[in-house]
Amino acid sequence: MVMKQVGIAALKSHLSEHLRAVQRGESISVLDRRTPIAEIVPVRGRELLSIRYPAPDAPPLNRVPLPKFPKLNLDILDLLLEERQDYR
Numbered sequence: 001m002v003m004k005q006v007g008i009a010a011l012k013s014h015l016s017e018h019l020r021a022v023q024r025g026e027s028i029s030v031l032d033r034r035t036p037i038a039e040i041v042p043v044r045g046r047e048l049l050s051i052r053y054p055a056p057d058a059p060p061l062n063r064v065p066l067p068k069f070p071k072l073n074l075d076i077l078d079l080l081l082e083e084r085q086d087y088r
Helices: 008-013 015-023 076-085
Strands: 004-007 028-032 035-040
Touching: 004 008, 008 015, 008 028, 015 028, 015 035
Parallel strands: 004 028
Antiparallel strands: 028 035
């Protein structure tokens, strides 16, 4: 099956129509001046997600103790700047 290709402007002006096509199982490749930049694909495996409720005898969440954070000699600002340098 060939993936449908749509430019950004066409996607914006007919978004609902394209999302209905994706909901039906089609995949769409989004193009920016003939260059593929993204894919919109149907959600798969939705049945794998389930909500688990706490056991009846479990304490309320605001009473659950949080783990102690380790004491580290790190400067958060230095870590943030280092991470941002990787993207430049």
